[in-house]
Amino acid sequence: MRWLSNISCMTRGLVTPGKYALVSLLAVLAVPAPAAVVVLYHHVSDKTPASTSISPARFEAQMDYLAEAGFTVVPLMTLVETLRKGGTLPDKTLAITFDDSYASVYESAYPLLKKRGWPFTFFVNTEAVGSSRLFVSWDQLREMATQGVTIANHTNAHHHLPRKQPGESAREFRQRIEQEISRAQQKIAQEIGEAPMILAYPFGEYDREVQAIAKKLGYVAFGQQSGVLSEHGDLQAVPRFPFGGSFTELDDFKLKVNSLPMPIASTAFYANKQQRLDDLVVKAGDQPWLVLTLEEPRLLKAVNCFATGQGAIPVEIIRDQLWTRAKAPLNAGRARYNCTAPAGGKGRFYWYTQQWLVTDKNGNWSHND
Structure with missing residues (x-):
């Protein structure tokens, strides 16, 4: 990393032994890094399963903190293109994402973020869209897209991608996973008019073979493991900080969004x-x-x-x-x-x-x- 090369030069003179050298090193390493955080939500509701939900009040409190603390909220694709080109990311840059096509995103999160003028990405599993009142409709997604919301690929049927089916050959497995991804991409392009080459793995789970398929198809792919984007991160295992269930407290949110890679x-x-x-x-x-x-x-x-x-x-x-x-x-x-x-x-x-x-x-x- 470019910023770490600079830090290495700055720390070569640290010869004090023991804990004093470590303290000095940590002080030097506190220089803001070119990095960015991506946050992830599922339901934004008081009436949905607690394990994957954040209340609208707590969600709004988190957004208030981002504004008060001087974070810059940018489209996820801005971060993706920066990563692809090997560029740097300024400190306190953040992107907001949602998974799973839930209607509460449209009903609770979208109005609040629209009022702030903040972009976000909605990863949708396309079979679910319009299938019940729990999920958004294509009309709602098209409305959000006109307001700068990115509608992106969460696969067609939201299956657990690493799991092979009984009797399935390696070739059949690869073909099935490619179809899961490609069908969703085609549907999004058909309904929205465009489909960016980004993918969120269902459940945030992947193995090396699933990563290889995503790379072959040309996707930057996101998990649900905590962490911070950086210049040399794996483009088929991009981290996001998930917030829901027991992870909705404001202090926890503050700690994570201020993290560095x-x-x-x-x-x-x-x-x-x-x-x-x-x-x-x-x-x-x-x-x-x-x-x-x-x-x-x-x-x-x-x-x-x-x-x-x-x-x-x-x-x-x-x-x-x-x-x-x-x-x-x-x-x-x-x-x-x-x-x-x-x-x-x-x-x-x-x-x-x-x-x-x-x-x-x-x-x-x-x-x-």
């Missing part, structure tokens, strides 16, 4: 310290290792990591790499490792999340579409 040079996954993993899919009972190489190795001692449902997990530094894994076996479903480090003053943090998809012990999916 963890300065990662590379990531690797291991089943144990000798056996490398090639994918993000593991089995229940596994404790996979996440290995991070940072562009500034002296930051390693400041990193803390956490696992879903387990709190803080051990961190080891081996040959200028951070090694971390869950302290207990993972359960079937979805799991995440979150790694953060202080970014100097004002309570800002570097943030990186690694998502794992966990099958049962026999390799079967427990996920329900």
Whole structure:
């Protein structure tokens, strides 16, 4: 990263040993980074399932904070094009997204954001559109599009993409996933008049093969793992901070939208310290290792990591790499490792999340579409 190259030059003179060098390093690393945050919502309602909902009042409070704190809200495509071109992103730049075609977006979020003149992206699973009162109609989507809302691809039927069907060959799997994506893209283009080449994975879940399909088709693809966009991020695993359920408190929102990208040079996954993993899919009972190489190795001692449902997990530094894994076996479903480090003053943090998809012990999916 360009900004980290500058930081490296600034920190070469830090020779004070121990904690004083670390404090000095964190102060230098507090320089704002060219990065941006993408936030994600599903329902904006008091009457929908709590696990995927935020109340209109809490949503408005979050938007009020963005305005008061001086954030610039931009179209998601502005961030995408910047990433594609390797450009820089100014501090406190943010994009707003919604998934799943829910009518509450039109009824509650859209009027509020329209009043502010703020753009947003609505990822729609096209089979759901107009299918019941729970979902938006194409007329409502067309209205939003005329007001600058981006309507984008959330696949056709919102299936769990990494899961192969019984007896399905690798070739049949790839064809089916391509069709899931392409049918939605064609429908959006037909109904709205245009369809940007961006994709949100259903449930935010993907594996290496799904990523390869998205890349082959030319999409920048978004998950639901927390994190911050940066210049060298994976364009088929772009992070977003999801807000819903137990994650709607304003203090939590403030912490996350002020985060900076963890300065990662590379990531690797291991089943144990000798056996490398090639994918993000593991089995229940596994404790996979996440290995991070940072562009500034002296930051390693400041990193803390956490696992879903387990709190803080051990961190080891081996040959200028951070090694971390869950302290207990993972359960079937979805799991995440979150790694953060202080970014100097004002309570800002570097943030990186690694998502794992966990099958049962026999390799079967427990996920329900």
